[in-house]
Amino acid sequence: MSVCLVVDDSGVVRKVARRILEELGFTCEEAADGQLAYEFCSKKMPEAILLDWNMPVMSGIEFLEKLRAMPSGNDPKVVFCTTENDMNHIQRAITAGANEYIMKPFDTEIIKSKFIQIGLIDE
Amino acid sequence: MKVADFELYKSLLYDKSGLVITPDKSYLLDSRLTPIAKKWNYPTLDMMTLQLRAIPDPKLVKDIVEAMTTNETSFFRDTKPFTLFQETILPHMLQTRAAKKTVRIWCAACSSGQEPYSLSMILKDMEAKLKGWRFEIIATDLSEDILAQARKATYSQFEVQRGLPIQYLMKYFTQVGETWQLKEDIKSMVKFSTFNLLDDMSRMGQFDIIFCRNVLIYFDEKTKGGILGKMEKLLDKDGFLLLGGAETVLGITDKFVPMPDKRGLYIKNPALTTPTTPASSTTGGFASGLFKRT
Ligand SMILES: C[S@@+](CC[C@H](N)C(=O)[O-])C[C@H]1O[C@@H](n2cnc3c(N)ncnc32)[C@H](O)[C@@H]1O
Numbered sequence: 001m002s003v004c005l006v007v008d009d010s011g012v013v014r015k016v017a018r019r020i021l022e023e024l025g026f027t028c029e030e031a032a033d034g035q036l037a038y039e040f041c042s043k044k045m046p047e048a049i050l051l052d053w054n055m056p057v058m059s060g061i062e063f064l065e066k067l068r069a070m071p072s073g074n075d076p077k078v079v080f081c082t083t084e085n086d087m088n089h090i091q092r093a094i095t096a097g098a099n100e101y102i103m104k105p106f107d108t109e110i111i112k113s114k115f116i117q118i119g120l121i122d123e
Numbered sequence: 124m125k126v127a128d129f130e131l132y133k134s135l136l137y138d139k140s141g142l143v144i145t146p147d148k149s150y151l152l153d154s155r156l157t158p159i160a161k162k163w164n165y166p167t168l169d170m171m172t173l174q175l176r177a178i179p180d181p182k183l184v185k186d187i188v189e190a191m192t193t194n195e196t197s198f199f200r201d202t203k204p205f206t207l208f209q210e211t212i213l214p215h216m217l218q219t220r221a222a223k224k225t226v227r228i229w230c231a232a233c234s235s236g237q238e239p240y241s242l243s244m245i246l247k248d249m250e251a252k253l254k255g256w257r258f259e260i261i262a263t264d265l266s267e268d269i270l271a272q273a274r275k276a277t278y279s280q281f282e283v284q285r286g287l288p289i290q291y292l293m294k295y296f297t298q299v300g301e302t303w304q305l306k307e308d309i310k311s312m313v314k315f316s317t318f319n320l321l322d323d324m325s326r327m328g329q330f331d332i333i334f335c336r337n338v339l340i341y342f343d344e345k346t347k348g349g350i351l352g353k354m355e356k357l358l359d360k361d362g363f364l365l366l367g368g369a370e371t372v373l374g375i376t377d378k379f380v381p382m383p384d385k386r387g388l389y390i391k392n393p394a395l396t397t398p399t400t401p402a403s404s405t406t407g408g409f410a411s412g413l414f415k416r417t
Pocket residue numbers: 139140141192193194195196197200231232233234235238263264265266269318319320321335336337338367
């Protein structure tokens with residue numbers, strides 16, 4: 001089963017995301033900031049990462065830049081999931097190597113649609 | 124809602140739009156028509172029904188019919204039809220229409236425009252390959268309200284996140300406050316007009332490709348058969364028809380046949396379009412020649 005790492009400093013958001021992702025067939029792991037996510041990935045690369053932008057210790061974008069520089073760091077598909085909803089942030093995320101971008105609030109429909117597009121799940 | 128009132132709306136909707144409404148959906152009439160009664164300043168839905176029974180105002184009838192349509196849609200809905208469009212249909216068109224370099228596409232129930240605009244974005248992306256070609260996208264719907272939205276091409280954050288790849292959002296939209304505006308060059312590739320599928324279609328002209336997705340599901344077999352029969356006449360002999368995921372021609376008409384292994388894609392029945400000489404009366408020839416590539 002594919003692993004999806006949910007990176008968000010809000011426990012509530014992680015819980016909601018977990019419920020949706022498990023429904024879509026993923027095994028979920030959680031990290032509360034970019035640093036913890038980085039440590040997780042140093043041990044084992046997940047197939048997918050759902051990534052918040054603003055977090056304490058290390059932000060999502062900082063984590064993504066570090067991740068893409070790691071050995072096998074290009075393997076995980078990264079989907080940003082943040083309240084930052086302007087074109088500048090989107091562009092910056094995609095340039096840094098994000099595969100997709102979700103503007104909060106999200107629901108099952110949106111996550112599913114984005115995951116299908118980047119081939120993480122089938123229709 | 125009283126049974127007699129239900130029957131009144133049922134037959135009105137069937138006549139005007141083909142919509143079949145069953146008694147278990149009678150709550151839908153209440154929830155969607157109450158706002159219409161309010162808009163028309165009737166104190167209750169019953170009062171509106173009374174008026175409708177006595178002297179039906181065509182404008183009120185139109186409002187009722189539009190209120191009962193389901194406009195659910197999304198960009199690149201179901202993905203597959205759009206992949207088929209890009210990878211199967213377009214290459215075939217480029218080969219077979221090379222002389223006239225014109226392709227006419229009809230989105231026959233386009234709702235708020237996501238379907239035709241998805242096609243324009245695909246075409247825009249392939250611009251370099253399509254130099255000198257003319258693609259006409261005609262998008263129609265019964266509902267004038269929904270067409271007004273389609274023409275505006277302003278979408279909510281929720282709408283641009285359903286089915287629309289982020290690259291397309293970045294390339295083809297501008298952010299306006301909380302909403303997203305489709306850029307003019309994509310917008311101007313689609314021509315919108317009002318059209319009821321129950322009406323005479325001959326004025327629509329000929330098409331190479333018809334998208335008729337997620338609208339036949341609301342109709343009974345007689346209506347479906349009638350519409351597909353009329354569409355067959357408008358479609359070029361080697362044109363394509365695309366239906367929604369829950370729709371089919373099987374058991375409804377023999378004018379079209381499904382393409383094997385291409386879900387949702389239909390062609391004219393070769394047995395009906397080729398002259399019935401003994402040699403060509405088998406169904407293989409025409410269909411199997413379709414996807415020969417040079
Ligand atoms: C569910 S939407 C489908 C939109 C799009 N084709 C898709 O697949 O996402 C159905 C549309 O059919 C339109 N419609 C319903 N009855 C119609 C009729 N008799 N003639 C033309 N359009 C009709 C409705 O107004 C609505 O916008």
